Amino acid sequence: MSRALPDRLMIVPFSKPFDATGDRAVIIPGSKSLTNRALLLAALADGETTLRGVLFSDDTERMLEGLASLGFQVGIDREKCIVNVKGCNGQMPKRSEQDVELFLGNAGTATRFMTAAMTLASENTSAIITGIPRMLERPIGELVEPLRQLGAKIEYLGEEGYPPIRVHGLGKGIMRGGDLVMKPTVSSQYLSALLQIGPYLHEGLTMIFDGPVTSLPYVKMTVELMRQFGAKIDTTDDWSIISVKPGGYQGNTKDIEPDASNASYAMGMAAATQDAIVEIKHLSENSLQGDAAFAKELAKMGADVQYLDDAIIVRGTGKLKGIDADFNAIPDMVQTIAVVALFAKGETTIRDVGNLRIKETDRMAALKNELTKLGATVKIVGDDITIIPPDQNKLKHPNGQPITESNPAVIETYDDHRMAMSFAIAGTKQVGVVIDDPACVNKTFPTYFEQLSQLNTAAQRQ
Numbered sequence: 001m002s003r004a005l006p007d008r009l010m011i012v013p014f015s016k017p018f019d020a021t022g023d024r025a026v027i028i029p030g031s032k033s034l035t036n037r038a039l040l041l042a043a044l045a046d047g048e049t050t051l052r053g054v055l056f057s058d059d060t061e062r063m064l065e066g067l068a069s070l071g072f073q074v075g076i077d078r079e080k081c082i083v084n085v086k087g088c089n090g091q092m093p094k095r096s097e098q099d100v101e102l103f104l105g106n107a108g109t110a111t112r113f114m115t116a117a118m119t120l121a122s123e124n125t126s127a128i129i130t131g132i133p134r135m136l137e138r139p140i141g142e143l144v145e146p147l148r149q150l151g152a153k154i155e156y157l158g159e160e161g162y163p164p165i166r167v168h169g170l171g172k173g174i175m176r177g178g179d180l181v182m183k184p185t186v187s188s189q190y191l192s193a194l195l196q197i198g199p200y201l202h203e204g205l206t207m208i209f210d211g212p213v214t215s216l217p218y219v220k221m222t223v224e225l226m227r228q229f230g231a232k233i234d235t236t237d238d239w240s241i242i243s244v245k246p247g248g249y250q251g252n253t254k255d256i257e258p259d260a261s262n263a264s265y266a267m268g269m270a271a272a273t274q275d276a277i278v279e280i281k282h283l284s285e286n287s288l289q290g291d292a293a294f295a296k297e298l299a300k301m302g303a304d305v306q307y308l309d310d311a312i313i314v315r316g317t318g319k320l321k322g323i324d325a326d327f328n329a330i331p332d333m334v335q336t337i338a339v340v341a342l343f344a345k346g347e348t349t350i351r352d353v354g355n356l357r358i359k360e361t362d363r364m365a366a367l368k369n370e371l372t373k374l375g376a377t378v379k380i381v382g383d384d385i386t387i388i389p390p391d392q393n394k395l396k397h398p399n400g401q402p403i404t405e406s407n408p409a410v411i412e413t414y415d416d417h418r419m420a421m422s423f424a425i426a427g428t429k430q431v432g433v434v435i436d437d438p439a440c441v442n443k444t445f446p447t448y449f450e451q452l453s454q455l456n457t458a459a460q461r462q
């Protein structure tokens, strides 16, 4: 579990390049995306499931609490990171109360996945799905609409198109399913939510995409994990049609991969420092997570990157250059690359990432504000963002004064874990970078700053 964090944390720069390989290699806690998917699939499955390497963080705790409030039997061993779930075979436990409140924090995955799953609850059961104020600003209409087309009964309790919502249970196999033609959506989580109930719809579910799919690797992750739980799914080669057959899931035993998104920060730190080297254990090119490809972007910038069978190694060469890249498939990696870009020669442009505006905060605006505090120039044009690093990559206040311990740059984090984690990269390079509200990392990586201190210790031991 995480130690208590102060209101503001000054990051200690590395005194020397670190070597975190071999027995000092970094092991990142379990993937949020896989944990929340696996928990839902296990709950819907026939039989029991054991999940190992589970992430315990705000996002997954909200999901676990949600399942418990719905009456699922969930056994949790936090020390061993194991969760056992007794599946309901598509028929959620009956509740005596009419409205079960599912407070899902700011967990996009839990909120969207539970919205779809609740339609399978028994008749007479309904759930109010709600969260922290920011969750109530994150749209859900593009999920509610197709669910209604399938026959779901969902009401908006506040503003139309946003949580809180009330979802009425209809019971397993009541919604017929069939074909859904999907226009492009602002989040792939709506598609993952729909797909995951597909095996319990009378006719299964066929999604026909009329246009590009945002954050596509997350949809592929959903399909792959569903297959691992026994679902029968066909896809066209170009992923323009996904067809889920009726038939349900089977409980099983599953190892959750480490969180590839959260591995990006240590990789970014290594890439930004000449001769620093990090080995991330148990991630590889075969990962279910699209973000495992992030190291390839660092390689394009000039870092030395090796993908091994069960690890990814990144070494800083001291020769980073800006890149122009489309990050639509890996939106959670934008903040990491944007901070690394401060230490590259020339500008970096990241394209097609408009949906950053509806995440934990408006990440486009947050990046512009905070990178500017470190002396960068940031331009946002449509859905693209360009970072022009400060002269000679020397971080400084916007008024040109040096950033020092007594005159620090205080980075606001907007209750967004990825702001805190990515701007810490800058703090490992420059004295005087302070992270406001560092505890926001609890959303997906409660031990983040502990791991960062371990890297610092690795540097001192060189």
Ligand SMILES: O=C(O)C1=C[C@@H](OP(=O)(O)O)[C@@H](O)[C@H](O)C1
Residues within 6 Å of the ligand: 032, 033, 034, 108, 109, 186, 187, 188, 189, 192, 214, 215, 218, 331, 332, 355
């Ligand atoms: O399905 C998932 O697990 C996720 C999908 C992505 O969201 P969008 O599809 O909204 O981009 C990503 O940003 C989020 O952290 C996790």
Ligand SMILES: C=C(OP(=O)(O)O)C(=O)O
Residues within 6 Å of the ligand: 106, 107, 108, 109, 110, 332, 359, 360, 418, 444
């Ligand atoms: C966008 C994110 O989370 P969520 O699942 O809440 O959308 C994220 O973790 O970066």
